Structures are given as C-alpha cells and as structure tokens.
Amino acid sequence: MADLLDLxxxxxxxxxxxxPVNRVTNELSExxxxxxxxxxxxxxxxxxxxxxxxxxxxxxxxxxxxxxAALRGWxxxxxxxxVYTHGHADHVGGSSFFAAAAARDGHAAPSVIGHENVNVxxxxxxYTNNWNLLINARQFGGVAGDLNLTVGGVDExxxxxxxxxxxxxxxxxxxxxxxxxxxxxxxxxxxxxxxxLHHARGETDDHLWSWFPDRxxxxxxxxxxxxxxxxxxxxxxxxxxxxxxxxxRAMIAKEPELLLPAHGLxxxxxxRVARVLDDVATALENIVADVIAMMNSGATLDTIVHTVxxxxxxxxxxxxxxxxxxxxxxxxxxxxxxxxWWDGAAxxxxxxxxxxxxxxVAELAGGADVLLRRAEQAAGDGDxxxxxxxxxxxxxxxxDDPIIHAGRATIYLTRRKAESSxxxxxxxxxxxxESQAVVDASTPPST
Numbered sequence: 384m385a386d387l388l389d390l391x392x393x394x395x396x397x398x399x400x401x402x403p404v405n406r407v408t409n410e411l412s413e414x415x416x417x418x419x420x421x422x423x424x425x426x427x428x429x430x431x432x433x434x435x436x437x438x439x440x441x442x443x444x445x446x447x448x449x450x451x452a453a454l455r456g457w458x459x460x461x462x463x464x465x466v467y468t469h470g471h472a473d474h475v476g477g478s479s480f481f482a483a484a485a486a487r488d489g490h491a492a493p494s495v496i497g498h499e500n501v502n503v504x505x506x507x508x509x510y511t512n513n514w515n516l517l518i519n520a521r522q523f524g525g526v527a528g529d530l531n532l533t534v535g536g537v538d539e540x541x542x543x544x545x546x547x548x549x550x551x552x553x554x555x556x557x558x559x560x561x562x563x564x565x566x567x568x569x570x571x572x573x574x575x576x577x578x579x580l581h582h583a584r585g586e587t588d589d590h591l592w593s594w595f596p597d598r599x600x601x602x603x604x605x606x607x608x609x610x611x612x613x614x615x616x617x618x619x620x621x622x623x624x625x626x627x628x629x630x631x632r633a634m635i636a637k638e639p640e641l642l643l644p645a646h647g648l649x650x651x652x653x654x655r656v657a658r659v660l661d662d663v664a665t666a667l668e669n670i671v672a673d674v675i676a677m678m679n680s681g682a683t684l685d686t687i688v689h690t691v692x693x694x695x696x697x698x699x700x701x702x703x704x705x706x707x708x709x710x711x712x713x714x715x716x717x718x719x720x721x722x723x724w725w726d727g728a729a730x731x732x733x734x735x736x737x738x739x740x741x742x743x744v745a746e747l748a749g750g751a752d753v754l755l756r757r758a759e760q761a762a763g764d765g766d767x768x769x770x771x772x773x774x775x776x777x778x779x780x781x782x783d784d785p786i787i788h789a790g791r792a793t794i795y796l797t798r799r800k801a802e803s804s805x806x807x808x809x810x811x812x813x814x815x816x817e818s819q820a821v822v823d824a825s826t827p828p829s830t
Contacts, residue, residue, distance in 0.1 A: 432574030435463025447477015468604030497561030500589035609647025615712030683727035741779030
C-alpha cells in the first residue's frame with residue numbers, strides 16, 4: 384500500500400514526478416482514521432460512520448467490483464450511502480456492484496445522493512448510447528500509459544480503460560440513480576458525520592464537491608484531476624471553465640487541510656492544497672480572459688487558437704500537465720460557450736462537402752498522389768499540422784486507394800506520437816485506423 388500523502392507532498396513540493404500520479408490499482412489506502420481512498424478509474428473515497436460507509440463515487444463498470452472488494456477488505460460493513468460527484472460513467476457505472484453486494488448481505492441498496500442534473504445526464508446517455516460508445520472508443524483508443532495511469536499496480540501501455548465499442552450499452556441499465564437529489568447546496572448527516580454538498584458547473588453541469596467540516600477535508604471530484612483541466616473535450620458537451628475556477632476559489636475559502644480528488648493523489652497541508660487549487664484556478668481564469676479579450680476585439684477563432692497560450696512553466700507543474708485535455712481545446716470550448724459554432728470564416732458557414740473540395744484541389748494539384756507527397760514533405764519538415772491537412776485531402780480525393788491511405792495512416796501515427804494529450808492521441812489514432820482499414824480491405828486474403 385502506497386503512502387499517498389507522502390508521495391503527493393514530495394511531487395508537489397519538488398515540482399517533479401518520475402512516476403504516474405493517476406493510478407488504477409484498485410488498492411485501498413487509509414488516509415486518516417475511518418477515511419480511505421481506493422485508487423481506481425475513478426477513485427472511490429470512503430468514510431466510515433456509525434451508520435455505515437459513505438462512498439463518494441462508485442468507479443466504473445469495469446472497476447466497480449474490485450472497488451467493492453477493496454472496501455470489504457478495509458471494513459466489512461454495509462455501504463449506507465453513495466455520493467455521486469457527477470454522472471460520468473467512470474463515477475457511477477460501478478454502482479450496481481454496490482447494490483449487488485448489499486443484496487448478498489441482506490441489506491438495502493445504498494441511498495444514492497446526486498445533483499438534480501445527474502438523472503438528466505443518465506437519460507441523455509441512454510438516448511445517445513451508440514454515439515457515446517463511438518466517441519469513448521475514439522477518445523480512449525489510445526492506451527492507459529498515455530493518460531499517465533498505472534493499471535493493476537504496474538504500467539500496462541496496452542491496457543484498455545474504456546467501454547468496448549461493440550458493447551450494447553454505454554452505461555448499464557442497472558446503474559443506481561439518485562434517490563436524494565441536491566440542488567445548489569445541501570448538508571447531509573450520516574451516523575453523526577456531517578457532509579456539506581456544493582454544486583458548481585465545471586467539467587459537467589451536475590457536479591458536487593463536498594466539504595467534511597469535522598475533518599477539514601474536501602472531496603473535489605473532477606475539479607482536480609492531476610492533469611490540465613478537462614475543460615475543452617473536443618467530442619463532448621460544453622464545459623464551464625469560469626465556474627470551474629470559481630468552485631476552486633470556494634474550496635480555498637474553506638481552508639481545507641486535506642484534499643481528496645477523484646483522479647490523482649490526495650493532498651495534505653493547508654498551504655499546499657491552496658497552492659494547487661490556486662494554480663489550477665489561475666490557469667483557467669487567464670485562458671478565459673485572453674480568449675474573451677480577443678473575441679471582444681473581433682478576432683476569429685483561427686487567430687485565437689493560434690495565439691492564446693498557457694506558459695510552459697504552468698504546464699510543467701505535476702498537476703497541470705496536458706496529458707488528458709489541453710489548452711488549445713479549452714480555447715475552442717470557450718469560443719463555443721460564448722461565440723457559437725461558426726468559426727468566423729465565411730466559406731465554412733455553409734461549406735461544400737469535404738470530399739468535393741478535396742477532389743477539386745486534387746484536380747488542380749495533379750492528383751491525390753501529389754497531395755500525399757506534399758503531406759509527406761510537410762511531415763518531414765516537422766509541420767505535422769500542415770501534413771495532416773494534405774493527407775486528409777488526399778484521402779478524401781482517393782477514398783479507396785490503398786497507397787494513398789497507407790501514407791495517410793503513417794502520417795497520423797506520426798502525429799499521434801508527437802502529441803501529449805490523450806484526447807489528441809485518440810483522435811489521431813482513429814484517423815490512422817480509418818485509413819488502415821482501406822489498406823486492409825484491398826489486401827487479398829492469404830492462402
């Protein structure tokens with residue numbers, strides 16, 4: 384069992400880490416008396432009370448059973464309550480295992496506490512089931528190592544951490560839904576332990592962070608993930624960086640001495656907790672201010688995306704590295720929140736189909752092979768952004784040409800290796816797989 388507080392203290396105070404900080408070991412570590420965390424995807428924070436165990440999040444469908452087993456190995460007592468920090472699948476999908484364990488022991492299922500928008504989210508997941516399977520397969524089509532994870536206690540770069548895209552349901556129908564619904568704020572007392580629940584929009588619109596006043600402890604959910612904030616996911620619904628930063632400021636005002644995130648390491652010490660939360664809040668506030676200032680000056684999205692940057696020393700902090708989301712995507716999310724979907728380029732308001740444009744460009748250039756050669760030249764020059772533009776044009780102009788698509792696949796695999804964030808890696812890997820499928824389809828079966 385790792386000494387998580389000692390590890391996080393060393394990493395934060397030194398500013399350096401030589402090991403993963405987001406670990407999926409499914410091992411339990413006791414942080415204080417009757418307070419523990421199971422490191423999973425996502426974590427489960429557990430508080431033992433006189434009435435039973437209060438679990439904050441249930442982890443996902445692939446890890447929930449292991450989380451329940453870890454809790455049993457710590458305290459063989461009933462889980463009386465589950466508090467959802469928010470309704471993402473990796474936080475609620477394991478709840479059915481908690482219910483099954485309660486049934487085996489002859490207990491009632493845990494009471495589930497969640498924000499009023501959790502049920503709205505779960506209904507949306509059912510409505511867009513196949514879409515969610517597709518985008519998560521693409522987002523996590525990379526590997527666990529790309530998210531700075533440890534799976535099973537050791538780095539396993541090939542380990543899958545997302546639902547199977549061929550599965551029938553993105554989230555099991557047996558997932559428990561909240562029976563205690565929270566609006567903006569609530570205070571819950573379980574077995575004499577007091578838990579303040581605060582709603583704020585950040586990564587989601589249904590997020591709760593919790594304050595344990597007797598312990599001077601905050602359970603922050605995904606407001607801190609030990610990566611750059613997931614405030615700009617390119618494939619998912621709107622994020623809220625302004626409210627996110629405000630929530631972090633509200634946490635600092637509580638003067639917590641212990642912070643328990645849903646991803647990453649727990650943090651001890653009032654000054655250290657405040658410093659980390661302030662750094663994340665400041666990064667979000669600055670990027671929002673820069674984007675809004677440029678929008679107010681009339682700049683286009685293209686100009687803003689290639690102008691607004693986060694300082695390198697900020698991104699070098701162990702809890703702000705762009706290994707999951709990244710600032711460029713947050714810039715686009717801010718534009719979408721305040722400026723809509725149109726990027727300011729007139730031709731893209733009502734564009735021609737991409738394939739039609741690509742075919743016309745290929746005709747002017749002298750063929751799709753010419754476009755591919757230009758893509759390969761750009762890649763050789765180190766301009767992978769430009770290389771991907773030309774590779775896409777070549778692929779669209781020659782959708783069934785295995786030679787063209789072999790080249791496009793190579794370029795996108797090269798691009799993937801050059802990226803830091805899992806989201807970019809996943810999308811570029813998916814582009815390579817698309818082209819590889821064309822190559823495979825043209826290859827005669829071996830005899």
